[in-house]
Amino acid sequence: MRQALPFDDDKLHEECGVFGVFGLPDAAALTALGLHALQHRGQEGAGIVSYDETARRFHSDRRKGLVGDAFSREDIIAGLKGASAIGHVRYSTAGGSLQRNVQPMFAELSSGGLALAHNGNLTNAHVLHDELVAQGAIFQSTSDTECILHLTAMARQPTLVDRLSEALRQVEGAYSLVCLAPGMLIGVRDPLGVRPLVLGKLDGAHILASETCALDIIGAQYIRDIAPGEIITIGKDGMKSYSPFPPMRKRFCIFELVYFAGASSMVEGISVYEMRRRMGGELAREAPVDADVVVPVPDSSVPAAIGYAEASGIPFEFGIIKNNYVGRTFIEPQDSIRHLGVKLKHNANRAVVRGKRVVLIDDSIVRGTTSKKIVQMMRDAGAREVHMRIASPPTMNSCFYGVDTPERSKLLAAQMPVEEMAKHIAADSLAFVSIDGLYRAVGETHRARNAPQFCDACFTGDYPTTLTDQAAGASGVQLSLLAERT
Ligand code: SF4
Numbered sequence: 001m002r003q004a005l006p007f008d009d010d011k012l013h014e015e016c017g018v019f020g021v022f023g024l025p026d027a028a029a030l031t032a033l034g035l036h037a038l039q040h041r042g043q044e045g046a047g048i049v050s051y052d053e054t055a056r057r058f059h060s061d062r063r064k065g066l067v068g069d070a071f072s073r074e075d076i077i078a079g080l081k082g083a084s085a086i087g088h089v090r091y092s093t094a095g096g097s098l099q100r101n102v103q104p105m106f107a108e109l110s111s112g113g114l115a116l117a118h119n120g121n122l123t124n125a126h127v128l129h130d131e132l133v134a135q136g137a138i139f140q141s142t143s144d145t146e147c148i149l150h151l152t153a154m155a156r157q158p159t160l161v162d163r164l165s166e167a168l169r170q171v172e173g174a175y176s177l178v179c180l181a182p183g184m185l186i187g188v189r190d191p192l193g194v195r196p197l198v199l200g201k202l203d204g205a206h207i208l209a210s211e212t213c214a215l216d217i218i219g220a221q222y223i224r225d226i227a228p229g230e231i232i233t234i235g236k237d238g239m240k241s242y243s244p245f246p247p248m249r250k251r252f253c254i255f256e257l258v259y260f261a262g263a264s265s266m267v268e269g270i271s272v273y274e275m276r277r278r279m280g281g282e283l284a285r286e287a288p289v290d291a292d293v294v295v296p297v298p299d300s301s302v303p304a305a306i307g308y309a310e311a312s313g314i315p316f317e318f319g320i321i322k323n324n325y326v327g328r329t330f331i332e333p334q335d336s337i338r339h340l341g342v343k344l345k346h347n348a349n350r351a352v353v354r355g356k357r358v359v360l361i362d363d364s365i366v367r368g369t370t371s372k373k374i375v376q377m378m379r380d381a382g383a384r385e386v387h388m389r390i391a392s393p394p395t396m397n398s399c400f401y402g403v404d405t406p407e408r409s410k411l412l413a414a415q416m417p418v419e420e421m422a423k424h425i426a427a428d429s430l431a432f433v434s435i436d437g438l439y440r441a442v443g444e445t446h447r448a449r450n451a452p453q454f455c456d457a458c459f460t461g462d463y464p465t466t467l468t469d470q471a472a473g474a475s476g477v478q479l480s481l482l483a484e485r486t
Contacts (some may be wrong), residue, residue, distance in 0.1 A: 017041030019180035022185035028080030029085040032071040034214040040092035045102035049115035052082035062102040088117035120174030121402035124468035165244035174401035191227030251464040254454035278441035280307025287431030295319030304391035305361035348381030368412035
């Protein structure tokens, strides 16, 4: 779980994780467990909607905070009756961290109730919102996801799948969805497959989840990834697959493999941990340095540091020790508190770094604020030299596909060349893995320049969709003047 990660204030944050189960007793309890495994994908809010076939009723509970806090009480889980459920964890930017933005969202359509949980971000939500409001739609939230519900409600198609397909043909951007309707669980992945969604099975019942780690926690077997552009429906008569969108070249988010996905997850049969280790290996080959010890910035950079150590022959050591018992200081926005948080949550391991030439391995640099503090922490602990090596290319561009990124002007790599960045963070040297090195680590020979195999826009600026809201000058869906009371 990544909720109290020490240096997390200067990371990109995944916004959401989704989970769904159809046809198992204790569906809500299983969903809570699945969400717990996906907690690294969002820590601001969690929600579960269940459907009770006998009473023909939906039950919903959405709360701010961590899954363990929100859904650890038996009475809460007991109230979420039924043998099917979907859930969502959220780290918000689109729409802000309001209680009413916590998903799954729910709407009564003419065909019956529909609950929807979304991982990703729509790049034309603002424009769609304005069009929908002009047509009389009344929005309940400030989330882009609500556009999908409105468009589905307004679609003139005979079946729910057709209505959802019609709605999704109007949206741009990234979406992995799990939806719950009476007697039906639905999973959808956008035509580019930017965000992950996997299918599993437990006791003959189907499970949907953002990552395989959520299958593992409940003992479910991984079946396959949902294909880009695929809609699957799961009901009493089994599973059906639809391909309602024109086929497109897949552009899975490569940053999932660098940082967002849980290290224990498998993506299309390949271990995320292994890919990160290979990123470290590529980094060592591309950016070697004479040093005495390889130190990971915990926890997310540990596999890359192991890979760097293996490839370079320099010993790996835990030169920074994390305190696991510190609260969520880093969610606080004030710089002063963040600064305090670093000191509270980490200690340099003096015995390991004193008098040594240290190679610090991190997975990314966003603003550079934390890198500066870590380098200083190593020097304060007596490190003779501090060389920083980053297991991804420089993060130069904002993400519009469901990741909380600062605007471009706040990204350190967008402001200065690497040599200046090194001076800025006061490191003796700084180097990043190349884009081709990153592609090699994830199983390609290189980045295909005219047909890249992944979305890598935060490194290259090559966005795989049009950015309609950006072009229209909208910075996000700003819908509400209502103050939220929670
Ligand atoms: Fe992932 Fe970066 Fe693309 Fe966003 S821009 S989807 S973080 S690769």
